[in-house]
Structures are given as structure tokens and as C-alpha cells.
Amino acid sequence: MKKNKTLFSIFILALILRLIPVLLSSELKIGLDDMFQYDMLARSIESGNGYRWYAQEDLEQIERYIDMDVVEGEYDPQGVLTSFRPPGYPTFLAIVYKLFGLENRFFAARIVQAFVGATLPVLTYILATQLFPEKKKIAKIAGLIIACYPMFVVYPIALATENTFMPLALASVVMLFQASKTHKIRDYIFAGILIGLTTLTRSVIFAFLPIALLWLWFVIKDKKQAWILLATVLILTVPWGVRNTKLHDRFFFIESALGYDMYMGYHPESLGTFQYGISLDLMPYLDDALRDEEGMQKTIEYIKEDPGRIPNLMVRKLGYFFGLEHRAIAYFYTNNFIGPIPQALLISIFLIITMPFVIVTSMAAFGFSFSKFNKEKWLIFLFVLAYITPHVLILAEARFHLTLLPVFSIWAAYAWVNRKEIISQTTSKYIQWKSALAFLILILLFLNWGLAIWRDSDKIALLFGPDGNKAGFDY
Numbered sequence: 001m002k003k004n005k006t007l008f009s010i011f012i013l014a015l016i017l018r019l020i021p022v023l024l025s026s027e028l029k030i031g032l033d034d035m036f037q038y039d040m041l042a043r044s045i046e047s048g049n050g051y052r053w054y055a056q057e058d059l060e061q062i063e064r065y066i067d068m069d070v071v072e073g074e075y076d077p078q079g080v081l082t083s084f085r086p087p088g089y090p091t092f093l094a095i096v097y098k099l100f101g102l103e104n105r106f107f108a109a110r111i112v113q114a115f116v117g118a119t120l121p122v123l124t125y126i127l128a129t130q131l132f133p134e135k136k137k138i139a140k141i142a143g144l145i146i147a148c149y150p151m152f153v154v155y156p157i158a159l160a161t162e163n164t165f166m167p168l169a170l171a172s173v174v175m176l177f178q179a180s181k182t183h184k185i186r187d188y189i190f191a192g193i194l195i196g197l198t199t200l201t202r203s204v205i206f207a208f209l210p211i212a213l214l215w216l217w218f219v220i221k222d223k224k225q226a227w228i229l230l231a232t233v234l235i236l237t238v239p240w241g242v243r244n245t246k247l248h249d250r251f252f253f254i255e256s257a258l259g260y261d262m263y264m265g266y267h268p269e270s271l272g273t274f275q276y277g278i279s280l281d282l283m284p285y286l287d288d289a290l291r292d293e294e295g296m297q298k299t300i301e302y303i304k305e306d307p308g309r310i311p312n313l314m315v316r317k318l319g320y321f322f323g324l325e326h327r328a329i330a331y332f333y334t335n336n337f338i339g340p341i342p343q344a345l346l347i348s349i350f351l352i353i354t355m356p357f358v359i360v361t362s363m364a365a366f367g368f369s370f371s372k373f374n375k376e377k378w379l380i381f382l383f384v385l386a387y388i389t390p391h392v393l394i395l396a397e398a399r400f401h402l403t404l405l406p407v408f409s410i411w412a413a414y415a416w417v418n419r420k421e422i423i424s425q426t427t428s429k430y431i432q433w434k435s436a437l438a439f440l441i442l443i444l445l446f447l448n449w450g451l452a453i454w455r456d457s458d459k460i461a462l463l464f465g466p467d468g469n470k471a472g473f474d475y
Contacts, residue, residue: 014121014147018114021154026107035159042093052079069284083244083256084288088201089161113156113163121146123170124406130177141413150353166403168198180220188225192232203254208386219375248289256288259295265395266302272317276474319448323398324354334471360412367411369438
């Protein structure tokens, strides 16, 4: 009963905090290409036209800015069948649109996303109790961190996959742990459904499936259940892969964006993260297969031309993955979405948004290093590794690390609860490997953030300057 009361309190706190920015932005439209594309797809599903984008009206709107590659006689005014985006999030939006109508669809979607987002701290609490059942305080602190974390509070405003992907990914891990303890087939089926839905939302999570299966097979010894988990995931995901393969007469799984992402990640002028200019190069292609083919061919050319650049590029991608969370505020403020803000207030807002990540990850470095590893914690570590690796190989942004924040918050909470023991060990005259690992992670994090601030110093000066709201930064 006490646990349920705590979970309910965390949920209500998280919901109230998320509803505040949503209600304050009730008239706000959408401002990024990704949001525009998700909205197109959702409207097409809601209207019964299938998974299409760039219908006539939308095409005319985008062609004000980009000259799209439209083939005469082959274009369907209802829109182009696509496989570029995974179907999970647009389907979620389509359900919201069907229930609440199209006139106020953005506001309705944001309200629903606030409720969905409020489940993330609850799931964090549950995961923490699974990892540290003997210390409930860790779960409470971790849940509160995610409930109050600034980026999570404002994220429901965005029409972005993270709003459904993050709760689904965390719920998948929570349910997998639950199934590994009960050994019940129904729990494994439920875990498989969650992993399948997560994959249909963002396919990067599919890299975690082989690790989960090996963990179940060799560590938990649930060999039969591992097959059931795999079958459940494939039943949900393979039909969409068949659909995409038939659509393009070429094998595609959940999406056909790999070539596009690789092109951005390995372009000669790429820094390893999303860059507006490079992102437009392949955007005019309405044929997803052609875009993917062109992107992959160019990527191979770029790698062959300068293979020695690749290790440095991967390090940069890892740096962007663990970067500060200032990109969104810099874009929206410098493009005058909210008007001028006094410098002192703007700096305060900037620190409120960026400093929580610094604090949480710094403490998590000690929590990770000093917590004892068992079979559950090894799976969490491998989950983190499986999620980071594809981004280091393809493309990375700071927003991608938000999916791992619940795990980081649990490690941070562990460090706080056990701070006396950790401090006594770190101040010991004998240097232990745990202390060395924690300080190494801490040094790398601060080196990464310091280099990023130095690299972007000119932009930061413009951001906080007298006409910062008109600086017009690219996203």
C-alpha cells in the first residue's frame, strides 16, 4: 500500500509539472521538420490513406523551402507511401487525432504526452526497486529526479518519438526483469510486446534484443522463454519489415533511414551530429529507397576517401551523445519563438536546463563505479552499451541520451544514499580501482563539456547578447 501511494505521488507530481508548459503553450504550432513529418504521417493514417506523407497540400508547403524530387505522372496527390520513419509514434499521434479531432490536434497530443511522460519516473522507481530492493530511498530519489528533470518536463510540447519511445524502452527492461523472476510465459510475452512496440517506435532498441536473449539463455537459464520472447518481438515487427520490403523491392526492416543518417554522420563536413545544411542534401528525394541507396553509396565513398578520420569521428559522436542539453533552447530562443528575455533570466534558464545533466551524470559516475554488480545490473550495463553503440557508429545528438537518464538517475541516487561510504573510500590513502574508474569518467565528462563550450563560445556569446533572440541559429 505504501509503495502504491509513493508511485501515485510521483506520477501526480510529474504530471502537474508536465502539464504546466503544455497549458502555457496551448496555441503553439510545430517548428521542426521532424514534427512536420510525424504530423503528416499521423494525419494520413487518421484519414484512412495509409502510411503516406507529402500529400498535395503538404508538398506545396515544403516546396516553398525545398525543391522536392517529384516525378511527373508518378506522384499521388494523396501522398507518397513511405518507410522512412518507424510507424510507432505516427500511429500514436493518429489515435490521438482520431479521438480528439484535427483542429486542436497539437494541444491534444501534448496533453496526452504529458500523461505518458509522467509514467517515466514511475517506471524509474520500479526499476530502482528491482535493482536495489533493500534500499527504497534510492527508488524515491531516482523517481523524483526524473519527475522534476527539466527536459522531461518540457518534452511533451514536442511532437517527437522520445515521448513514447522512452517510457516503452524503460517498461521493456522493467518487464524483462519481472519475467526473469516469475519465469511465467505470459510475462515474457508481455515483455516481448513491449520490446516489439519500442522497436516499431525507434529501431535502435533492436540492438538490445540479442543481448537480452543471451542473458536469458545463459544467465537466467530460461531457454524456452527466450524463444518465446524472440517470437513475440518478431511477430510484431516482421510484418512491417515485409511491408517495407515489398514497397521498395529491396530488404528493409522497420525503416529506411539508415542511408540518410549514415550520410549525415560521415559527410566530409560532418561533426558526427545533426547539421542543418547536410541534412537537406538528400531531403528532396521522395523515393525512400533511392535516398537510402544514395546515402549509403556516398557514405562508403567518404569512408574510403579518409578512413583515418573515422576513429576521431566516433569519439566526437560519443561526445555529442553526452553533450549538454542546450540545443533546443538555443534554436527556439534565437529564432524568436518566445521573444527577448533579459540576460540574467536567460542565463538562469540556460543553467536550469543544462546543469541537471551535469549533476546527475557526475553522481552516476560514482554510483556506477561503486555499486556491486549482479545479474540484473549487468543487463542494465549491457542495455546502456547496446543503446549507445549504434549512435556512435551512425549519428549522435544530446537528446538521444535522455533515454538513459532513468538509469543514470538510479546510479546517481545510489551514490547519494551511500555517499558516506563512497567518500570514505575515495579519500582513502590507498587508490582503489572503483575510485579511479569514477574519477576517470568524471574527467572525461567535464573535458567533453569544456571542449564543447569552448568550441561554441562564439554562438554562446551571440545567444546571451542583446539581440540573441534574433541570432537565427540552425537546429
